[in-house]
């Protein structure tokens with residue numbers, strides 16, 4: 370199996386998708402044969418909404434956000450003809466995130482996110498994403514989203530130049 374996008378993107382302390390964040394969700398995203406990308410995640414009991422049986426909406430937003438932004442970066446490396454993480458780093462951030470929460474997401478089973486790159490225009494990349502049951506049973510997804518990823522230069526990171534307190538040795 371190929372490494373996850375996140376295992377190839379360097380220096381990532383992101384709460385959702387950074388391997389370097391010891392308190393984070395540590396999402397793993399992979400290409401599928403049809404050109405979309407997928408991420409399987411097992412929610413944790415403390416990530417519940419008010420009712421204990423459903424996943425918190427902010428956690429859902431983070432899962433969608435991180436899976437899509439990492440997909441955008443993976444796609445940009447592919448467009449540049451490079452392996453993810455090779456050569457000059459390519460960074461994207463979230464410009465817009467629009468989510469429809471269509472049905473409560475059960476907390477006691479694995480869920481799957483499937484993202485597609487819809488459009489690339491200059492620095493902007495639009496992606497769609499669905500969050501669903503891991504079996505991809507033909508039912509309504511739990512959530513559906515569109516996201517605008519925006520490519521940023523490396524000096525965007527100057528704002529992030531603080532000690533990595535989230536990284537445990």
Ligand SMILES: CCCCCCCCCCCCCCCC(=O)SCCNC(=O)CCNC(=O)[C@H](O)C(C)(C)COP(=O)(O)OP(=O)(O)OC[C@H]1O[C@@H](n2cnc3c(N)ncnc32)[C@H](O)[C@@H]1OP(=O)(O)O
Pocket residue numbers: 378379380381382383385386434435438439460461462463464465491492493517519520521525526
């Ligand atoms: C040692 C180093 C370690 C490094 C380690 C890195 C790890 C790397 C992994 C990261 C993985 C993260 C995965 C989670 C992703 C987050 O959580 S990122 C955090 C949340 N997002 C943010 O904080 C973004 C905050 N916003 C900004 O910084 C700036 O507004 C932006 C988005 C960079 C845009 O800046 P800007 O100067 O407006 O950009 P600009 O070049 O003028 O605009 C480009 C285009 O985008 C459009 N645009 C700008 N903003 C928006 C917007 N919000 N909506 C729609 N369109 C927009 C502009 O209109 C323009 O369009 P065109 O004129 O080209 O058609």
